[in-house]
Amino acid sequence: MTEATSKTRKGAETRERILDAALELFRTQGYAETTMRQIAQAADVAVGNAYYYFASKDQLILAFYERNHVEHLRLLGDALDTTRDFQERLRAVLRTKVDSAMPYRRLSTKLFTSAADPESPLSPFSPESAPLRKEAVDLMAEVVSGASLRVGKDLRADLPELLWLYEMGIVLYWVHDSSPECENTYGLIDRTVPVVERLIGIAKLPVVRPMVRELVGMLDELRPTAQAPAPTAEDGSAPGGGRRR
Amino acid sequence: MTEATSKTRKGAETRERILDAALELFRTQGYAETTMRQIAQAADVAVGNAYYYFASKDQLILAFYERNHVEHLRLLGDALDTTRDFQERLRAVLRTKVDSAMPYRRLSTKLFTSAADPESPLSPFSPESAPLRKEAVDLMAEVVSGASLRVGKDLRADLPELLWLYEMGIVLYWVHDSSPECENTYGLIDRTVPVVERLIGIAKLPVVRPMVRELVGMLDELRPTAQAPAPTAEDGSAPGGGRRR
DNA sequence: CCTCGGTTTTGAACACGTTCAAGACAACGC
DNA sequence: GCGTTGTCTTGAACGTGTTCAAAACCGAGG
Numbered sequence: 001m002t003e004a005t006s007k008t009r010k011g012a013e014t015r016e017r018i019l020d021a022a023l024e025l026f027r028t029q030g031y032a033e034t035t036m037r038q039i040a041q042a043a044d045v046a047v048g049n050a051y052y053y054f055a056s057k058d059q060l061i062l063a064f065y066e067r068n069h070v071e072h073l074r075l076l077g078d079a080l081d082t083t084r085d086f087q088e089r090l091r092a093v094l095r096t097k098v099d100s101a102m103p104y105r106r107l108s109t110k111l112f113t114s115a116a117d118p119e120s121p122l123s124p125f126s127p128e129s130a131p132l133r134k135e136a137v138d139l140m141a142e143v144v145s146g147a148s149l150r151v152g153k154d155l156r157a158d159l160p161e162l163l164w165l166y167e168m169g170i171v172l173y174w175v176h177d178s179s180p181e182c183e184n185t186y187g188l189i190d191r192t193v194p195v196v197e198r199l200i201g202i203a204k205l206p207v208v209r210p211m212v213r214e215l216v217g218m219l220d221e222l223r224p225t226a227q228a229p230a231p232t233a234e235d236g237s238a239p240g241g242g243r244r245r
Numbered sequence: 246m247t248e249a250t251s252k253t254r255k256g257a258e259t260r261e262r263i264l265d266a267a268l269e270l271f272r273t274q275g276y277a278e279t280t281m282r283q284i285a286q287a288a289d290v291a292v293g294n295a296y297y298y299f300a301s302k303d304q305l306i307l308a309f310y311e312r313n314h315v316e317h318l319r320l321l322g323d324a325l326d327t328t329r330d331f332q333e334r335l336r337a338v339l340r341t342k343v344d345s346a347m348p349y350r351r352l353s354t355k356l357f358t359s360a361a362d363p364e365s366p367l368s369p370f371s372p373e374s375a376p377l378r379k380e381a382v383d384l385m386a387e388v389v390s391g392a393s394l395r396v397g398k399d400l401r402a403d404l405p406e407l408l409w410l411y412e413m414g415i416v417l418y419w420v421h422d423s424s425p426e427c428e429n430t431y432g433l434i435d436r437t438v439p440v441v442e443r444l445i446g447i448a449k450l451p452v453v454r455p456m457v458r459e460l461v462g463m464l465d466e467l468r469p470t471a472q473a474p475a476p477t478a479e480d481g482s483a484p485g486g487g488r489r490r
Numbered sequence: 491c492c493t494c495g496g497t498t499t500t501g502a503a504c505a506c507g508t509t510c511a512a513g514a515c516a517a518c519g520c
Numbered sequence: 521g522c523g524t525t526g527t528c529t530t531g532a533a534c535g536t537g538t539t540c541a542a543a544a545c546c547g548a549g550g
Contacts, residue, residue: 007497008546014498036537046500048539057537109362117358173467188463195456207447211440218433222418252527253516259528281507291530293509302507 005053015053018043022050022060023067026107031061058122061110065132072100073139086147087193093143094167094189098174098182105182109175124168137164149197152204154213159200161219166196250298260298263288267295267305268312271352276306303367306355310377317345318384331392332438338388339412339434343419343427350427354420369413382409394442397449399458404445406464411441 006012021042025034036057040047054060075096080089101108114120121128141160144151151159170192174185203212251257266287270279281302285292299305320341325334346353359365366373386405389396396404415437419430448457 005497010546011498035535037535047537048501049499051538052498113358113362113365117354120358184466191459191463195459198456202452211443214436214440218436221429250527255516256528280505282505292507293531294529296508297528 011053014043014045014049018045018050018053019060019063019067023064023104026060026064027103031107031110058110058114058120061107062122062129062132064104064107065111065129068101068104069132069135072097075100080142080146084146084148086143086149087197089143089147090163090196091189091193093139094170094193095186097167097171098185098189101171101174102182105175108171112172112175133164136167137161140164140167149200150204151200152209152212154209154216155200155203158216158219163196166192256298259288259290259294263290263295263298264305264308264312268309268349271305271309272348276352276355303355303359303365306352307367307374307377309349309352310356310374313346313349314377314380317342320345325387325391329391329393331388331394331442334388334392335408335441336434336438338384339415339438340431342412342416343430343434346416346419347427350420353416357417357420378409381412382406385409385412394445395449396445397454397457399454399461400445400448403461403464408441411437 006015018039022034022039025038025042036050037047039060040050043050054063076093079092079096083089110122111124114122117123120126123129124133137160140163143163144159155162170185170189173188174182177185179185202208251260263284267279267284270283270287281295282292284305285295288295299308321338324337324341328334355367356369359367362368365371368374369378382405385408388408389404400407415430415434418433419427422430424430447453
């Protein structure tokens, strides 16, 4: 459970203070180099208190992702209301995504170091980050639905998720990108966005349709990540539950 | 350099003993759950001694990858000498790869948790694991060169590396695969291998050739992982071990 | 005012990965 | 024998993330 656990105004403030201190330290000296004791001290709090609000050091990163997503939306602004061109829309989302995370590039690597670990709650595929993932996929759905673009039947349902995976790929590249100002990443976006539209078009061709269908099928099969017997009892998100939006 | 640091017969034996103990413990109780003290005790050695042969707990995993590769070759046997069919050859390599790592499925996740971290020496892209990666890519080159298969000019040079990436994808799936006996993974191999051959064929079509060229170009661009100024000269393999930071 | 229940806060304590100065050992030249 | 040099081995000690029992705090009821 992600467990916010702040039932009080003062509690919420403390939580915020800890998160602020943590992110600032992560940004300036890196994740591994920052100790929980430093964070606690910077937040003017006992170390145990940090663990009252965040189950682990990792969970602080998850909180960062949440913050980063609202920053992403802020930077995106009304860009999706000003054009119906698919490439422009997609490009806008990707560029602002990179922009929004830019100050935290090194921190963002953690997303992938745990992405592959089935048990890490930090993985973008984990149940803990499911709501956040859903929002990102929904954003891609908006990119598609508001665009003048014909999508083949086979692809339609899964396209948003595929685009999200594509976004993850871009972010993965960006995390490794050591070019000045990360210009290579922006170049990659500009060069691959047309390819993506092209692929969506190609997917309708009879030559590749069976292949597309197969790939989509595999994706579907993968989705309900057969995660053990699962706690079933439903994500205890009862009270604070619905992440906004 | 992996830092063997065993200049003596007895030293080599000790190293082996530690590695054996570590892998056995990793296999039976998992990586995170195994402590260096347990390993040392099982190997009948002081904890500091383990660090004389392995710079860190992670390095034990790298040693595992090396062992696993020779096991992979053993299982593969002469399979590559008995057929020139591309699909059969590729399938043989992939299936034996999965077979060879099967007892260490959980341990293998570590490959990916660090794959994305640019600084981790465990990453398959890191200089530390370069020689091992080369061997894996070379194996794929053999798969191609010994097969009756026509490869387009644009693709030829990079195909082995692409196939290795494909192998990594399979392994990534396998690591998450919770189906009984991991049958889903073997199914995935059987279903995707034909797709791969198909794609290699399609890559020659004029419609997609520019796209192929672009993708290959990006791959090339990515290769010399702009990793710092590159230490080139002396990969500080001095004995006492230039710990680095 | 006091008491009670829940929420928040504390800091000592724990187990872990890792380091390091010191010692043990082995081979060799004298 | 004896020192010398390089390899190997030891175990206490350090800093880390994390836990937990206890304390402090706070609002509401009596």
